[in-house]
Amino acid sequence: MTLDLTSLHRAIVSLEKSIFSYRSLSENSTLTMDDLDTVKAGVIQNFEVAYEQCWKFMKRWIERNVSPDIVDGVTRRELFRVSAENRLIDDVSVWMEFHQSRNLTAHTYDAENAGHAFSAALIFIDSAKDFLKRLEARHD
Numbered sequence: 001m002t003l004d005l006t007s008l009h010r011a012i013v014s015l016e017k018s019i020f021s022y023r024s025l026s027e028n029s030t031l032t033m034d035d036l037d038t039v040k041a042g043v044i045q046n047f048e049v050a051y052e053q054c055w056k057f058m059k060r061w062i063e064r065n066v067s068p069d070i071v072d073g074v075t076r077r078e079l080f081r082v083s084a085e086n087r088l089i090d091d092v093s094v095w096m097e098f099h100q101s102r103n104l105t106a107h108t109y110d111a112e113n114a115g116h117a118f119s120a121a122l123i124f125i126d127s128a129k130d131f132l133k134r135l136e137a138r139h140d
Contacts, residue, residue, distance in 0.1 A: 101121075
């Protein structure tokens with residue numbers, strides 16, 4: 001049974017669109033910093049959703065294609081390690097950084113955490129797209 005990747009694809013496209021919007025709007029000199037902060041918040045929200053979709057699809061793929069026991073109750077680091085072993089991702093430490101950025105926004109939302117998550121989102125988009133590409137290539 002193949003995975004329906006529609007929700008993952010939508011989450012990644014939404015993140016990509018929000019990043020594009022931020023980059024386009026940041027060149028508009030009539031916007032205030034509050035306006036740009038609002039758009040940044042949208043990027044961060046889309047990052048959170050896309051990140052959550054990614055790790056859940058890693059888990060689903062491993063459960064279906066390797067073994068459900070391998071990912072049952074494991075830490076995120078272990079999930080990423082098993083994902084790397086199965087060539088779904090390349091770098092466990094980079095994905096752990098995404099995880100830490102996501103956790104910052106989930107527990108405390110302040111300007112520093114928002115800035116960190118926003119920066120992570122700009123890097124994450126390429127990793128998320130690569131992950132989706134790998135899932136699509138191994139869609140068995």
